[in-house]
Amino acid sequence: MAKLIIEAGVAEKNYWFDLWRYRELFYFLAWRDLLVRYKQTAVGLAWAVIRPLLTMIVFSVIFGRIAKLPSDGVPYPLFVFAAMLPWQFFANSLSDSSSSLVTNEKLISKVYFPRLIVPASSVIVSLVDCLISVVVLVGLFAWYQFVPSVRILTLPLFMLLAFVASMGPGLLITALNVEYRDFRYIIPFIVQFGLYVSPVGFSSSAIPEQWRLIYALNPMVAVIDGFRWAIFGTNSLYWPGFAISVCVSVLLLWIGVSYFRRVERSFADII
Amino acid sequence: MSDSIIKVEGLSKRYLLEHQATRTGGAFQYKRFSDVLSGVASKPARWLAARRDRRSGNGMGHSSQQEEFWALKDVSFDIKRGEVAGIIGRNGAGKSTLLKILSRITEPTKGRIEIDGRVASLLEVGTGFHPELTGRENIFLNGAILGMHQSEIRRKFDEIVDFAEVERFLDTPVKRYSSGMYVRLAFAVAAHLEPEILIIDEVLAVGDSDFQKKCLGKMKDVAHGGRTVLFVSHNMSAVRNLCSRGLLMVKGQKLFDGTAEQAIAEYSSATTTQSSLTWKRPLNLPQDQIGFESIEVHLSGEESQVQLKCSIVLQSPQSGEPVFIAVDICDQLQTPIMQALPFTKPFISGKSGRQRLSLEIDLPRLIPGQYVLDFWIGSHFSTTADYVKNAVTFEVVQAPSSDRSFPHSSSHGYLVPESRCALVTL
Numbered sequence: 256m257a258k259l260i261i262e263a264g265v266a267e268k269n270y271w272f273d274l275w276r277y278r279e280l281f282y283f284l285a286w287r288d289l290l291v292r293y294k295q296t297a298v299g300l301a302w303a304v305i306r307p308l309l310t311m312i313v314f315s316v317i318f319g320r321i322a323k324l325p326s327d328g329v330p331y332p333l334f335v336f337a338a339m340l341p342w343q344f345f346a347n348s349l350s351d352s353s354s355s356l357v358t359n360e361k362l363i364s365k366v367y368f369p370r371l372i373v374p375a376s377s378v379i380v381s382l383v384d385c386l387i388s389v390v391v392l393v394g395l396f397a398w399y400q401f402v403p404s405v406r407i408l409t410l411p412l413f414m415l416l417a418f419v420a421s422m423g424p425g426l427l428i429t430a431l432n433v434e435y436r437d438f439r440y441i442i443p444f445i446v447q448f449g450l451y452v453s454p455v456g457f458s459s460s461a462i463p464e465q466w467r468l469i470y471a472l473n474p475m476v477a478v479i480d481g482f483r484w485a486i487f488g489t490n491s492l493y494w495p496g497f498a499i500s501v502c503v504s505v506l507l508l509w510i511g512v513s514y515f516r517r518v519e520r521s522f523a524d525i526i
Numbered sequence: 527m528s529d530s531i532i533k534v535e536g537l538s539k540r541y542l543l544e545h546q547a548t549r550t551g552g553a554f555q556y557k558r559f560s561d562v563l564s565g566v567a568s569k570p571a572r573w574l575a576a577r578r579d580r581r582s583g584n585g586m587g588h589s590s591q592q593e594e595f596w597a598l599k600d601v602s603f604d605i606k607r608g609e610v611a612g613i614i615g616r617n618g619a620g621k622s623t624l625l626k627i628l629s630r631i632t633e634p635t636k637g638r639i640e641i642d643g644r645v646a647s648l649l650e651v652g653t654g655f656h657p658e659l660t661g662r663e664n665i666f667l668n669g670a671i672l673g674m675h676q677s678e679i680r681r682k683f684d685e686i687v688d689f690a691e692v693e694r695f696l697d698t699p700v701k702r703y704s705s706g707m708y709v710r711l712a713f714a715v716a717a718h719l720e721p722e723i724l725i726i727d728e729v730l731a732v733g734d735s736d737f738q739k740k741c742l743g744k745m746k747d748v749a750h751g752g753r754t755v756l757f758v759s760h761n762m763s764a765v766r767n768l769c770s771r772g773l774l775m776v777k778g779q780k781l782f783d784g785t786a787e788q789a790i791a792e793y794s795s796a797t798t799t800q801s802s803l804t805w806k807r808p809l810n811l812p813q814d815q816i817g818f819e820s821i822e823v824h825l826s827g828e829e830s831q832v833q834l835k836c837s838i839v840l841q842s843p844q845s846g847e848p849v850f851i852a853v854d855i856c857d858q859l860q861t862p863i864m865q866a867l868p869f870t871k872p873f874i875s876g877k878s879g880r881q882r883l884s885l886e887i888d889l890p891r892l893i894p895g896q897y898v899l900d901f902w903i904g905s906h907f908s909t910t911a912d913y914v915k916n917a918v919t920f921e922v923v924q925a926p927s928s929d930r931s932f933p934h935s936s937s938h939g940y941l942v943p944e945s946r947c948a949l950v951t952l
Contacts, residue, residue, distance in 0.1 A: 261633070284667075294605065
């Protein structure tokens with residue numbers, strides 16, 4: 256093993272190597288959070304299913320029945336649920352990762368490991384929740400006797416995109432939250448607001464043509480459109496917007512990682 | 527390749543103490559975003575204020591905002607492969623900061639460290655234990671946090687469980703464990719790490735004495751197994767037992783570097799001479815009747831059998847009742863252990879003015895540790911004239927019996943009586 260050199264203000268050279276060496280910790284922290292989350296709850300893991308299901312029902316009643324929003328020819332509950340999957344993933348990872356470092360304060364101040372692992376594993380936990388909700392989606396398919404198109408095979412790609420879109424803002428806010436606990440209050444607001452700004456309850460084709468490029472600055476637009484495209488195959492993807500969304504996601508990931516890396520070394524002092 | 531495994535050069539660590547934050551109380555240790563924004567906004571105003579202060583010869587403007595504190599100042603040393611080094615010093619001497627930097631938890635402000643090997647550090651027992659998880663689950667989690675691979679943990683699982691003596695409770699959440707079991711399990715996991723360099727901070731101070739003995743034995747195995755160990759402790763007998771080398775830290779600087787024995791001797795003489803401990807009445811605490819103005823305590827005598835020489839100035843703004851004095855000797859947690867009461871009736875006149883009282887206290891033999899003195903005067907046991915809690919702190923470094931192999935702990939009390947015995951075969 257190469258010599259380890261610790262110097263003031265010098266970024267760790269073998270950081271990414273360490274990240275690989277500690278790869279099992281991703282798994283263990285995620286496993287711990289999953290185990291702990293549903294201990295002493297009556298229905299346990301079912302909560303992962305109930306939450307998106309209830310939101311879906313509320314949306315279907317309010318926007319589908321009462322407001323009668325169009326849903327591209329797909330049953331409205333299915334239409335909402337397909338968007339709810341990535342949205343819940345995004346929302347959960349944002350709120351869980353942002354508080355992850357602060358709740359793991361003891362670890363941060365007593366043991367060394369690449370700090371990136373902590374928020375990353377809470378994003379992984381949200382991903383697991385999301386995968387559980389896919390089961391509900393399958394159930395809804397059966398209920399509505401809906402046969403998805405072949406394009407559903409590309410769904411993992413959009414999962415990956417959702418992961419990138421969640422990780423970037425997640426890391427950024429996690430790092431900021433260590434020093435400025437204000438973000439604890441900002442997150443619920445972002446999550447609530449974002450639900451209505453992102454095309455969850457409606458189709459993004461409802462956005463007037465001249466605004467669609469600007470609308471695509473919201474990284475979740477590409478993710479949600481992508482999910483619907485892969486699952487229903489009824490809408491066509493708006494490629495320029497999609498490209499912009501993907502770029503924004505990648506850019507946010509880059510900003511998130513580099514900001515996190517920059518302030519990470521002082522976490523133990525300020526947490 | 528040189529044979530030094532850790533090389534530290536000119537290591538310094540600065541902390542900035544935010545007085546603004548401490549003024550609002552403990553609740554706001556961290557910044558709020560708005561503070562930063564308003565800080566930026568008030569910068570010009572502060573600059574003007576600083577200029578005005580400078581012109582009027584009042585330089586307090588800036589320094590009242592932030593104060594520098596050097597937890598470590600220009601520390602250099604070399605540790606050779608296979609060496610077991612003890613780092614000793616008072617609380618706040620920078621030992622823990624040093625270990626935190628070496629284990630990469632926090633970064634240094636200045637200086638450079640070269641480490642040639644895999645480091646595992648144990649700054650606290652049970653880091654990352656989750657109370658809701660079972661013993662079995664926690665072994666895996668804690669192992670992974672400390673940098674063990676799953677296969678490694680699996681291989682040592684039985685050994686760990688055996689060492690901790692918790693077989694029957696493996697599938698019970700650790701929140702239902704007794705504190706002893708909890709600590710045993712936590713130490714067991716950490717003790718089975720196999721790094722090239724092991725960094726340990728004061729973990730022997732836990733558990734009952736049987737377990738402490740076991741831990742010490744395990745640490746000895748580690749040390750004799752050719753691994754490099756850095757060990758911080760207040761426990762001189764453990765340091766003497768385990769370490770070949772001793773580093774003495776005082777106020778963030780390395781004061782002495784030599785054999786463990788020499789370092790301990792240096793430490794005890796340094797603390798005895800430094801133990802001139804004083805208390806002065808703060809200005810914001812005026813006294814309307816007779817009270818303490820200043821207290822000065824000198825330590826003398828053999829270590830672990832200390833004599834306290836107190837020089838006390840009493841001050842009374844007006845005449846009142848005569849008083850008598852009592853001194854409580856307390857442990858670190860301010861629980862009184864014993865009381866010195868030279869007279870049981872008032873003997874100090876209550877007339878206005880200042881008077882000096884000299885008081886000598888012969889302490890019985892005490893176990894190593896920190897002790898706190900509370901001073902009281904009053905005219906009757908239920909009528910207090912003045913009561914200064916926590917007035918001075920002193921430290922006993924040497925254990926009463928230096929050949930004791932396991933450390934003293936308060937679980938068997940603080941006082942060590944002289945004892946003799948005779949054995950006859952019947």
